Amino acid sequence: MNLSYFFLGYVTVSADYESITPLLNLCMYLCIPYSDFKAEKERVLLTFRLKAFGTMKKEADARGITYRVENRGGLPIFLEKYKYRFGLWLGIVCAIVLVFLSHQFIWDIEVTGNEIITSQEVRMLLKDHGFSVGSYIPSANTDRIENNILIDSEEISWMSINIIGTVAHVQVRENVGADKTEQATRPANLIAKKSGIIEEVRIFRGKVMVGAGKYVNKGDLLVSGLFDSVQQGFRYTRASGEVLVRTVEEFYIEIPYEYEKKEYTGGEYCDKYLNFFDYSMNISKNSRKDDALYDKINIVENYCLLGMIETPLSVKTERYLEYKTVYETRSPEAAEELAYFELENKLSAMADDATLIKKTVVPYARDDRFILHCTVVLIENIAEISEFEVDLDG
DSSP states (O other): OOHHHHHHOEEEEEEOHHHHHHHHHHHHHTTOOOEEEEEOSSOEEEEEEHHHHHHHHHHHHHHTOOOEEEEEESHHHHHHHTTTOHHHHHHHHHHHHHHHHHTTBOOEEEEESOSSSOHHHHHHHHHHTTOOTTOBGGGOOHHHHHHHHHHHOSSEEEEEEEEETTEEEEEEEESOHHHHHHHHHSOEEEEESSOEEEEEEEEEESEEOOOTTOEEOTTOEEEESEEEETTTEEEEOBOEEEEEEEEEEEEEEEEESEEEEEEEEEEEEEEEEEEETTEEEEOSOOOOOTTSEEEEEEEEEEEEETTTEEEEEEEEEEEEEEEEEEEEEOOHHHHHHHHHHHHHHHHHHHTTTEEEEEEEEEEEEOSSEEEEEEEEEEEEEOEEEEEOOOOTTO
16 A cells, blocks of 8 residues: 555545446546555445545535445544544653653663573672663763672673663673683592493503402592602692493383373463563462462563564563373383383483493383383493692691
């Protein structure tokens, strides 16, 4: 539709085939413009601008030409329809004022560059220094906030706050380099984190205390980071390497024939919250049953003025889907298939940290369940770092 029709208003009329000829002749004689001429089975449609329709209506009514108004639209029609809805206009004015005023406040904080510290922890740190969602932008001294956080926080070595529009983009650099360097120089032994028979020892630093073929228990010393020599006295290092051990693990996978399952009842309840910046207000009454079981789903809708300008106003809907627990029975064949599926997943997880060299699987069925008795032989690194303190004064 022509954009001018929206701003000037438009009216779509229809006329049957007996009336359309005098109506078209009238429009041509008085130079009344129209558009969107459309012929249908029993009628013809024409669209007039609102002012042209007024002229056409006056002359057609005087001449007895019949027609029918099918549709009205455009901004003037809208304004005419709601001109006495003072509450609506007041709400629109308040919304526009609110949007323009709210552009002076922080709507969101985006954190990048963090790996160890969570974004929520960074936002809480900023909030402790007076900067958060809802902060007044003109009074936010970002340089001072950055400096104060760098002084107070041991985890952050650098921070930059850039405010673009209503969003604060916070870049951080974590203070991990010094910690890693310090950690790499701390003296440490390698101890056994589990028991087994040693297959191979691969040592990069330290004094080897065990050899291939020896059985070690959990907690035994494998590689020492402390040296004692007649010429140089006591020296220390950070032991490093791998001690590969043959271990045997035994476990069971049990799949019962009868199992619990969720069954949704169709009951659905909602709680609604109106959010403005960091403030939230419940706007609906909770009608849930206290003794029922629910799955919870959160939905957040952000509102835009005229569909274009984002506002700090949103509505969060908490949907509660009611369900009950029912018992169902699977066949022995289905239980067996599920047991082997879980076995493959468990063996795959083991293979991430060890080499599987042998497995024995014994299946058997009981009256109420299917069972896999599994025994696996693994080659894995059991060396675990154990730091120790050195008395330099002694």
